[in-house]
Amino acid sequence: MKLVAVVLTLNEAQHLPRCLASLEGVANQVLVADSYSTDDTLTIAQAHGARVVQHPFVTCAAQFNWALTQLDKDCDWVLRIDADEYLTPELAAEIWQRLPQLGPDVDGVYCGRRMTFQRQLIRFGGVFPVQVLRLFRYGRGQCENRWMDEHINVAGRTVHFKGELIDDNLNALTWWTEKHNRYASREAVELLNLKYGFKLEDSAACLGGGVRERGRRRWLKESVYARLPGGLRAFAYFFYRYVLRLGFLDGRAGASFHFLQGFWYRYLVDAKVAEVRRYMRTHSCDVTTAIEQVLEIRV
Numbered sequence: 001m002k003l004v005a006v007v008l009t010l011n012e013a014q015h016l017p018r019c020l021a022s023l024e025g026v027a028n029q030v031l032v033a034d035s036y037s038t039d040d041t042l043t044i045a046q047a048h049g050a051r052v053v054q055h056p057f058v059t060c061a062a063q064f065n066w067a068l069t070q071l072d073k074d075c076d077w078v079l080r081i082d083a084d085e086y087l088t089p090e091l092a093a094e095i096w097q098r099l100p101q102l103g104p105d106v107d108g109v110y111c112g113r114r115m116t117f118q119r120q121l122i123r124f125g126g127v128f129p130v131q132v133l134r135l136f137r138y139g140r141g142q143c144e145n146r147w148m149d150e151h152i153n154v155a156g157r158t159v160h161f162k163g164e165l166i167d168d169n170l171n172a173l174t175w176w177t178e179k180h181n182r183y184a185s186r187e188a189v190e191l192l193n194l195k196y197g198f199k200l201e202d203s204a205a206c207l208g209g210g211v212r213e214r215g216r217r218r219w220l221k222e223s224v225y226a227r228l229p230g231g232l233r234a235f236a237y238f239f240y241r242y243v244l245r246l247g248f249l250d251g252r253a254g255a256s257f258h259f260l261q262g263f264w265y266r267y268l269v270d271a272k273v274a275e276v277r278r279y280m281r282t283h284s285c286d287v288t289t290a291i292e293q294v295l296e297i298r299v
Contacts, residue, residue: 001100004029004138005079006067007050008060012083013040014170020048022086026095027079033067059186061143061150068142075138080152084169085113091163095135098161107156109135112164117257118173121166125247125258126240129164147186149218173256180265185295188272194226196287199299230270238263 005027007019016032023030030050034041035057045052053070057063064080071078077099081087087095091111099109112129115122122128133141133152141154169176193199225233238258241247247258272295279290292298 001076002028002074003077003079003095003099004031004071004075005081006031006033006064006071007045007081007083008033008035008063008067009037009041009045009083010035010057011037011039011041013037013044015084016041016044017048018086019081019083020045020050022088022092023079023081026087026092029072029075031067031070033063033070035063059147059150061146064143064150068138071138078136078138078141080134081165082167085165085167088164088166091161091165094161094163099135102159105157106159107137107140108133108152108154108158110158110160111135112162113167114164115167116169117261118253119168119170120251120253122250122254122257124245124249124254125242125262126245127247131160133158134165135161147189148183149187149190149221177260180261181268184265184268184272185297187269188276188295189291189297189299191226191269191273192276192287192291193299194222198286198288230274231267234263234266234270237266 003026005023007016007030009016009032012019020030030045030048032041032045032050032052034045034052034054036054042052053067055063055066068078079095102109110131110133113132113134114128133154136152136154137156140156141152143152144150225237228236241262242255242258247254247262250257276287276290276294279285279294280287283290283293285293288299
């Protein structure tokens, strides 16, 4: 059985050694799909024996799907992991022990994912651990065609592993806010697309018996949250997380995380959506033109 880990990178010299170390003894090969890093990312990847390919970045989904086309045909399983993530020893052992035993009808594997903020693990707020599909049979999975919040889709049966991976970004808060400012523009595009339908995208939004967690969450986001008044929905979500789901128990770092990620970020998304709509009215143009002028994103 050959397992290949795919890591997308752009200037990830700070995180990549830890990520690659967690893959030792688990992945037979690591493919680093780089977006033309200018730091020591490539040197580190090659020093760890990873295979490096480079490709211009558009979206995470497009970059990952392109990376899949670069894999050798003898690959059996693919593991998607971000450079600032790492496998816990429990998940690494579970992959090593259980993956070869899965029947041919199993196409994908879910695991738990947790996040740290300012070096503290977030435990409350009803956010983590979130179940994510990160392991799938080669040729049977592909990333959704989305600007944000993309997931891997498989057609066959899936199973859950108990082990977890940790998202532990070591960059400063300034980097975090700048990244989420960019993310807010992309999520604004997603919300505008729900209303105007200018771009065909995949969606896992659904309800029903046995539906996966991501389908329920996507349905709530697209069918409930997106229909609430802009701005008010950001505050309601923050109140739900910080008060009703006990986010305040995460302490000072948790308070910053729940406020910035649960309120500020979502309010910023709503403000950008309002700005695009205002531009449409003022300049009597269509939504794609307004997005390009206001958000500097060509759709």
